[in-house]
Structure formats: structure tokens, C-alpha cells
Amino acid sequence: xxxxxxxxxxxxxxxxxxxxxxxxxxxxxxxxxxxxxxxxxxxxxxxxxxxxxxxxxxxxxxxxxxxxxxxxxxxxxxxxxxxxxxxxxxxxxxxxxxxxxxxxxxxxxxxxxxxxxxxxxxxxxxxxxxxxxxxxxxxxxxxxxxxxxxxxxxxxxxxxxxxxxxxxxxxxxxxxxxxxxxxxxxxxxxxxxxxxxxxxxxxxxxxxxxxxxxxxxxxxxxxxxxxxxxxxxxxxxxxxxxxxxxxxxxxxxxxxxxxxxxxxxxxxxxxxxxxxxxxxxxxxxxx
Amino acid sequence: xxxxxxxxxxxxxxxxxxxxxxxxxxxxxxxxxxxxxxxxxxxxxxxxxxxxxxxxxxxxxxxxxxxxxxxxxxxxxxxxxxxxxxxxxxxxxxxxxxxxxxxxxxxxxxxxxxxxxxxxxxxxxxxxxxxxxxxxxxxxxxxxxxxxxxxxxxxxxxxxxxxxxxxxxxxxxxxxxxxxxxxxxxxxxxxxxxxxxxxxxxxxxxxxxxxxxxxxxxxxxxxxxxxxxxxxxxxxxxxxxxxxxxxxxxxxxxxxxxxxxxxxxxxxxxxxxxxxxxxxxxxxxxxxxxxxxxxxxxxxxxxxxxxxxxxxxxxx
Numbered sequence: 343x344x345x346x347x348x349x350x351x352x353x354x355x356x357x358x359x360x361x362x363x364x365x366x367x368x369x370x371x372x373x374x375x376x377x378x379x380x381x382x383x384x385x386x387x388x389x390x391x392x393x394x395x396x397x398x399x400x401x402x403x404x405x406x407x408x409x410x411x412x413x414x415x416x417x418x419x420x421x422x423x424x425x426x427x428x429x430x431x432x433x434x435x436x437x438x439x440x441x442x443x444x445x446x447x448x449x450x451x452x453x454x455x456x457x458x459x460x461x462x463x464x465x466x467x468x469x470x471x472x473x474x475x476x477x478x479x480x481x482x483x484x485x486x487x488x489x490x491x492x493x494x495x496x497x498x499x500x501x502x503x504x505x506x507x508x509x510x511x512x513x514x515x516x517x518x519x520x521x522x523x524x525x526x527x528x529x530x531x532x533x534x535x536x537x538x539x540x541x542x543x544x545x546x547x548x549x550x551x552x553x554x555x556x557x558x559x560x561x562x563x564x565x566x567x568x569x570x571x572x573x574x575x576x577x578x579x580x581x582x583x584x585x586x587x588x589x590x591x592x593x594x595x596x597x598x599x600x601x602x603x604x605x606x607x608x609x610x611x612x613x614x615x616x617x618x619x620x621x622x623x624x625x626x627x628x629x
Numbered sequence: 630x631x632x633x634x635x636x637x638x639x640x641x642x643x644x645x646x647x648x649x650x651x652x653x654x655x656x657x658x659x660x661x662x663x664x665x666x667x668x669x670x671x672x673x674x675x676x677x678x679x680x681x682x683x684x685x686x687x688x689x690x691x692x693x694x695x696x697x698x699x700x701x702x703x704x705x706x707x708x709x710x711x712x713x714x715x716x717x718x719x720x721x722x723x724x725x726x727x728x729x730x731x732x733x734x735x736x737x738x739x740x741x742x743x744x745x746x747x748x749x750x751x752x753x754x755x756x757x758x759x760x761x762x763x764x765x766x767x768x769x770x771x772x773x774x775x776x777x778x779x780x781x782x783x784x785x786x787x788x789x790x791x792x793x794x795x796x797x798x799x800x801x802x803x804x805x806x807x808x809x810x811x812x813x814x815x816x817x818x819x820x821x822x823x824x825x826x827x828x829x830x831x832x833x834x835x836x837x838x839x840x841x842x843x844x845x846x847x848x849x850x851x852x853x854x855x856x857x858x859x860x861x862x863x864x865x866x867x868x869x870x871x872x873x874x875x876x877x878x879x880x881x882x883x884x885x886x887x888x889x890x891x892x893x894x895x896x897x898x899x900x901x902x903x904x905x906x907x908x909x910x911x912x913x914x915x916x917x918x919x920x921x922x923x924x925x926x927x928x929x930x931x932x933x934x935x936x937x938x939x940x941x942x943x944x945x
Binding site: 417419420421422423424425426428429430431448478479480482483486508509510511512513514515516517518519520521522524525526527528529531532547548550551552553554555556569570571575576579580582584588589597598599 | 790791792793794796797798799800801802803805806807809810811813814829830833834836837849850851852857860861862867870871874875876877881882885887930931933934937938940941942943944945
């Protein structure tokens with residue numbers, strides 16, 4: 343018998359830590375505080391002591407942002423068609439099935455309609471827990487349909503991003519979802535319909551380089567990693583350590599790429615305020 | 630200039646060199662007959678080698694250092710090129726070039742990624758990897774084209790947008806996103822041709838248009854085979870498999886419904902005969918522009934939405 347046995351599991355990457363575990367108690371990665379599940383829910387999955395925001399999914403965001411019971415989901419069962427029959431160390435098909443089983447979702451985004459302080463809104467929210475929130479055909483199509491709905495009903499659009507980027511396993515088709523969603527956002531803009539983009543931890547790659555950065559107003563949650571290239575790649579490229587806070591929400595605010603940083607507990611009120619402004623028709627305006 | 634020879638090009642190049650040598654003695658009828666025989670063999674060899682190229686070998690062709698780049702195509706295809714510089718905000722990015730030019734008598738705004746050919750020019754061109762100001766310069770030129778009702782031609786050839794610290798500070802993601810958004814609604818025709826490497830968002834940042842063409846030996850995908858290998862296989866060693874899995878060649882993209890047409894290259898690739906490659910590309914561009922000339926300015930956005938909406942495969 344071997345004295346040492348190598349664990350088969352890979353070393354977890356740094357972006358997969360902050361998920362809310364299923365257990366009763368959660369330890370805050372940032373300050374070490376141990377928080378009870380009910381406390382965590384009451385504080386919208388943030389740490390009451392240090393303010394850290396835990397990574398949550400579309401379902402939680404719907405609960406936090408929309409009026410209770412107002413959400414109506416569309417295309418819930420849409421799933422990947424594996425167009426390239428992609429195989430790396432695993433078959434993509436199997437990755438998708440596993441992700442579906444584990445997350446109880448069909449892909450990395452959910453979209454629907456609802457209200458926020460009684461004002462109608464179209465919402466799309468991504469799930470990082472589904473293959474790193476990666477954007478393939480399904481994400482592109484569902485985001486696209488959300489934009490179409492906002493366009494047809496002249497309703498403010500809210501997209502909540504959380505993604506490692508485009509999904510490699512659908513090749514160039516994933517890349518084209520960036521063009522698809524951005525083109526539809528151009529039409530939405532020309533129709534004078536508002537779009538709020540909410541960036542959560544992490545928002546990187548092809549999602550940042552398309553709809554996430556195209557909001558009329560861009561909100562970021564505190565401390566979220568937001569960028570085009572991932573920090574590891576940049577570090578490799580420049581051969582230097584990255585400055586503290588690089589690519590975090592506060593850094594983006596400083597450099598002029600987001601409008602505001604909003605604590606999760608204030609999202610509902612803040613977005614509602616924006617929606618109200620978007621639908622204002624001031625006297626003398628021609629619309 | 631020292632020619633670079635890829636492994637699979639070697640047998641052909643060797644035979645060609647042999648023919649060159651033998652030509653010196655072509656007065657001898659035996660040698661002349663031998664030359665003809667070898668030429669036939671070269672032809673056969675070319676056909677079998679190039680018909681059987683793996684996807685990774687095509688990626689190597691797309692990166693061939695003797696391959697024509699944007700400025701080569703501009704000088705071979707167009708006349709009266711007026712290069713324009715700068716994004717009017719930060720600086721001039723040398724990894725993207727562009728300006729007014731004429732394809733025959735058709736005035737166009739031509740914009741493309743630009744690589745360097747040796748260490749010095751590659752440093753100057755940042756290896757064809759743009760910073761945000763490159764995309765912003767490109768957008769500025771496209772807006773100029775719109776103002777003067779001139780069609781836009783973009784030539785894509787980049788290993789990716791530059792993943793640097795300053796690029797992030799200046800909003801690489803925003804710059805690319807803005808281009809996708811603005812190109813979708815630009816009120817003049819846009820014809821896109823991938824002439825070499827079409828790596829991810831860095832390529833797509835110049836890649837939204839009415840017609841998308843790919844040169845026969847170019848590649849276009851969401852990630853380079855090397856990076857894909859390093860992420861999914863956790864090693865740089867699986868680039869060949871990654872290239873196969875990504876299905877990133879021109880015929881692959883045609884099959885996936887992403888590109889409209891493949892532009893044939895001279896035997897052995899564009900670098901074996903840049904003049905011919907440029908002639909074919911130019912004719913193709915002119916045909917595409919002619920067909921698009923009839924589209925009304927207010928129709929472009931709808932058409933582009935329709936075009937890109939078709940891309941993707943899902944169930945349910």
C-alpha cells in the first residue's frame with residue numbers, strides 16, 4: 343500500500359470559493375465570521391460583520407430585487423444542443439448533464455418578467471454555478487429573447503451578469519452570442535428603452551465585452567471581479583504581480599467604467615429609482 | 630528575407646528547390662524531361678498534403694510569418710490609401726490600421742489588425758494585439774465612413790486583444806462591447822474578412838457586419854487552441870486536440886452557419902503567392918459590396934440582428 347496517495351481532485355481555482363454552501367453554518371471567507379443560514383438569508387447573503395458579498399444565483403437575485411411573487415420565467419427548459427460534439431478530458435454533453443443535476447438549472451441564465459415597486463421590468467440573471475456562468479448558445483439566445491421582450495413591450499431591462507466568459511465548448515458559436523446580444527441592445531437603445539446592467543462577482547471575458555458593459559447605467563456589487571482578461575492571464579503576460587484591488591468594482595468605478603457600487607441590500611431600491619427615471623417623460627420631451 | 634518553412638511544407642519546398650537547380654541545366658533534354666516529371670510530383674504532393682491538413686496545421690498556416698497582413702492586402706488590392714491615426718482620446722494603436730482607400734473605383738474605409746514581421750516591427754505592432762484605443766480608433770473611422778456614406782471593409786488577423794494591465798484600466802471589455810453595438814447599427818455596408826487569425830473578442834471587435842468571409846487557411850474561434858488546451862486540459866500540450874475540438878477552420882465555420890463564404894487561397898497558402906491571394910480577395914470584396922449597395926441605410930440594423938440571431942444551437 344502506498345504511503346501517500348495523490349488526491350484525484352484538481353486544485354480548486356480561486357474563483358470557485360464564495361458559493362453559499364448548503365449547510366446550516368457558513369464561514370465568511372473574508373473575515374472568518376461564522377454565520378447561521380437564517381442570518382445569511384436575512385442579510386441577502388452578505389456578511390453582516392465585514393460586508394463581503396457571497397456568490398448567489400439567479401433565484402436569489404429574483405427574490406432580492408423583484409416584488410415578491412411577481413416573477414414569471416420564460417424558456418426555463420432551454421438547454422445546450424452540443425453543436426460541435428465537443429470532447430476535452432470529458433464530453434461536453436456529460437459536463438452539461440452534470441451541471442444540470444448539480445445546479446437544478448438547465449443553463450447559466452434565467453430570464454422573465456416581473457415588477458419592482460410595481461413597475462414592470464424584464465430581468466435576466468446569470469448563474470455562475472452552471473459551468474462558470476459561461477455564455478454559449480443558450481445564454482446568448484435567452485439574453486437575446488429578454489432584450490426582444492424589453493424592446494417589444496418597451497419595458498426597462500435588467501441583466502445581472504456573473505460569468506467567466508464565453509463557453510469554449512461551443513467554439514465560435516459562443517463568440518457570436520456577443521454579437522447577437524449587442525446588436526439587439528443597439529435596437530433597444532434606438533427605441534429609447536432603458537437597460538440596467540448589474541455586475542456581480544465575477545464578470546469577465548466575453549460577457550463583459552458585450553452586454554455587461556453596454557448598460558445605460560452600470561451597477562457593480564462591492565468587491566466584484568470585473569474585467570476582460572482574467573487576472574492570472576494578465577499576470578502571466580506582464581510578468582508582474584497585480585496591484586491590490588485591480589479589476590475590482592472599486593477600481594472600475596475609479597476608472598470610469600461603472601456608475602455606482604451598490605450593496606446588495608440596497609439593490610431593490612436603487613434599481614427601482616432608476617426604472618422610475620427611465621420611464622419619466624419630462625414636460626417638453628417629444629417622446 | 631529568410632523564408633520560414635513549416636514541417637508539412639518541407640517536401641514540397643525541397644522538390645521546388647531541386648527544380649530550380651535543375652533549370653540551370655535545362656538545355657539537356659534528359660534533365661528537361663526530369664523537371665516535368667518532378668513538377669507533376671510537386672503538384673500531386675501539394676494536392677495530397679493540402680487536402681489532408683489537420684486543423685492545427687491550418688492554424689500554423691494562418692500564422693505563417695510570410696503570410697500577407699492587412700497593410701500588404703491594402704497595398705496589393707487598393708490604390709490611393711490614406712492612412713488615418715488615433716482614437717482622439719488616448720493615442721494611436723499600431724495593432725490596428727485603417728483609412729480611406731479605393732478598390733478599383735469604389736471608395737471604402739478599410740480597417741484591420743496589423744501584425745509585425747520581425748522582432749522590431751512586432752514590438753511596434755504589439756504582435757497584432759490591440760489595446761482599447763485600437764478599437765476606439767476603428768470605431769472613429771467607421772463613423773467617418775458612415776458620415777461619408779462609404780462602405781467599411783475590415784480585415785481580421787489577431788492572436789487576441791491585449792491582456793495587459795493598462796488595457797484593463799482603459800476598458801478593453803467596454804471598447805470591444807461598444808464596437809459590437811455600434812457596428813451593428815452602422816448605416817453603411819460592412820464586409821468582414823478573416824485573413825489570418827480570428828482569436829475571440831479581439832477579432833470580433835472588428836467583426837460585426839453584413840457579410841463575413843474567411844480566407845481558406847484562416848481560423849476563427851472563441852479561444853486559441855493553446856489557451857483552450859491550458860484551461861480544459863490544464864496543460865499546453867493538447868493544442869492539436871483543442872484545435873480539432875474547437876472546429877475553427879473556414880469549412881467548419883461555414884458548416885456552423887457563421888460565415889457566408891470561403892475565399893480560396895493560392896496553392897500552398899496565401900504566403901506562396903500574395904498577389905494572387907489579394908486579387909481573389911479584392912474581386913470577392915467588390916462583388917459583396919456591389920450586392921450590398923442596394924440596401925437602404927435604415928435596414929442595416931434589422932438585417933444584422935436577423936443574421937446574428939440565427940447563430941447558435943439549443944434544444945427546447
